[in-house]
Amino acid sequence: MNQLILASHGDFARGARDTISMVLGESAMPVHVVSLLRDDTESIRDRVSALLQSFSPDDTVYICTDMLGSSVNNEMLELMQTDGRVKVISGMNIPLILTLATAQQPLLDAELAQLITDARLGICDCSATLSQQKAATTVKLETTQKQKGVQANKGPANISLVRLDYRLLHGQVVFSWMNTVGAERIIVVDNAAAQDEVRVSALKLAKPAGVRLNIFTVERAISKMDKLNTLGENVMMIFGNVRELRTFCESYRIDVINFGAAANHEGATPVGGRDTSVFLDAAEKADAQALLDMGISIYEQQTPTQAKTSILAF
Template sequence: MVGIVLASHGGFADGIAQSAQMLFGEQDNFAHVILSPDEGPNDIRSKMEDAIASFDDSNEVLLIVDLWGGTPFNQANGLLEDHENWAVVSGMNLPMVVEALTQRMTNPDHTAKEIATAIIEPAKDGIKTKPTDLMPKTEASVQGGAGVAKPAKSIPEGTVVGDGHIKYVLARIDSRLLHGQVATGWIPAMHPDRVIVVSDSVAKDEMRKSMIREAAPSGVKAHTVPIKKMIEIANDPRFGNTHALLLFENPEDVLTVIKAGIDLKTINVGSMSYKVGDINANNVLSMNQDDVDTFRELEKMGVEFDVRKVPTDKGGNMDAILNKAQSLLDEQKK
């Protein structure tokens, strides 16, 4: 595994590392070092060397620094002289670090140099403006949004593409829908070509739909559809080559689509935000009685639950979570 070191002037590297690990969870062979105002070049170099010495393998190391020509860069560059497999990338931003961790997770055989090359474009693509016309004309193309969820007009209705059935690479309950953990963790891990948010309420909200489109990583189309439309899409044989990641706000919507015939055997349970009347079943799942009853009904139908925020998390015990939730709800009624 490639070891990754973030280095910066001041606390920048610390903050970027904290943000990245909020999305990916704690990372091995991942370090962040800073140059404080009262320190010099030897101090930051020593911190880099200590960080690298803590890695399982120091043969492949990627150093990501803030400024080209700054002290962290110069010291990182000096370390490269004796290590031909290492690489340095400057201009550190969060999309760059997220992509580095994604590359390392999904391509464990990649070298430091291969990851260095792979993180440049995502770092650039992470720079966008609102309004979009503030972007320089030469960069405007990176802000293209995805269209609506429908097959190409050139495919006649009734045409069977592939085997005529959508491939569901992941179905996830997450009240935050398409956000950082999904965009940087689940999408690279599951490789969908389409993300579909299934929600009657969100499908009516143009602002949220726009935000969802813009949150999708490059190369993945994102759509928001009401439940009825999702059922139509699932039965349309023209989507036979589609690999979809489905996002639901709650278990009730999942139950509705499964009863309508959408074949979802496993549901990833990510997060359910608190609403008035809910209890906190754990630190990320808040439920009411309807939610617990729905999960139990899904369970009786043979649906399995994968309780993880990100792919690298250890799976939780859904039965234990539901038992705790029911106990707290019973206490609430007294």
Template structure:
């Protein structure tokens, strides 16, 4: 097993680990070493020694440092450069750390490339133009369709397409199409651009109204042979889908944020009384609700929380 050490100035390494765990769930092989303003190399070495026993369990250790030539990077490199278990990358950023943790066998070159390609100018004219003009709704014609049925995974997540979805759920479920169902998003050009921007290039994207979504899932042609992740941004959308006499077999509650008049059911699930009643009604129709933030987390039967 490989260990990862994040080292840098101030509380950045700890904050980076917190961000990573939001995507991956709790993982034991991720460590941080922080150099605070009042500290120097001696304090860094003391912190490193405290990890000695735990690090002895690993055959490979990858160190991410925030700044090339900085004291944290220099100190760890000078201390461990002769230990063949250690390798080092500087210029640490979130995409590269996430890539390394989720893909332990990735090479340093691959990790660095992910870190570089994750840097984008969101206001670049060329990129915005591409997003506005992209026709993401690609359907299969009857001539192309085969007997194999589509596989559909459904998740309620107010954040839409974001880090947990792209780095954890898409690879885990081997998704090749995301279907976002939301009657508000379909009429919001800015939100549609944001969704297209967040969707990986190799994954097809459909942003649909509840009417269109139900029609597509009812026919036997549109999404043949596809592995689909359905993202529902609002619990209220389930009510609109139910009005059309359509249900999903299972729905994963990922993130429903805290708002006025909501009750906390789990760390990332907060429901109003109205939303609670919508879910309870859908359960009576035969849908099973689970709660699971990331694939590494245990699957929780959310039906029991509503009893």
């Protein structure tokens, strides 16, 4: 089994754990927090040592620290020298922790090295990256125009998840759902976002490496479904609101929809399980009921680790 310890000065580690709990729900691996505070009477090394004694001899223990060269990291390195189960990783960030928290098996050395490389990519100058994206988009359009018409038919797409989520593409989607369903392409369907260059740029920055992303209006998404079925990809679709989801489903058959998140607002009430993030007003409930009336199954589930709540009526 894997064990994950976040060790830092102050409350940085505790805040990181709170963040991944919001993204993942209950993660597959317990996440332990040890903080170095000014008024501590027990050393952080002793507290981590006590944690290590509570683990199984067969566990692999990842200790993520806040900074290379810090007193916290130095003490963890001393522990690593005396316990062969321990691997210390300095300079933790959220992408690194999220991946470790969902790892089912101990990582090979090469896998851990790649994980650290990927985590570093999460630190970027967004303004420079957006400029590079615009230049790359221009080249891609020119290349596509030259190659148009030579795409081979690869078979129907597998739409592995259709999700309602007003936040569109964000941490829960990138780190939880995408890995769970094995998506090769993400299609965001939202009229407002698709026509807003700033939002389109931000969504492209959030796209995971190696995954294709489209941001469509409802009308354009409907028009693209025939082409999508020639690509043979595993596809995840994300809709920003119930009304547009209903409009799409009136033209293209969907069997199951995941209600993940709908923002709370005046006149809205919670829908789903106890810890739901779905809030719908009367008009939105009418649209959702129309989906049920089409024979579509709807369930509320924010993250893959949370229990599903089937919704039978609105």
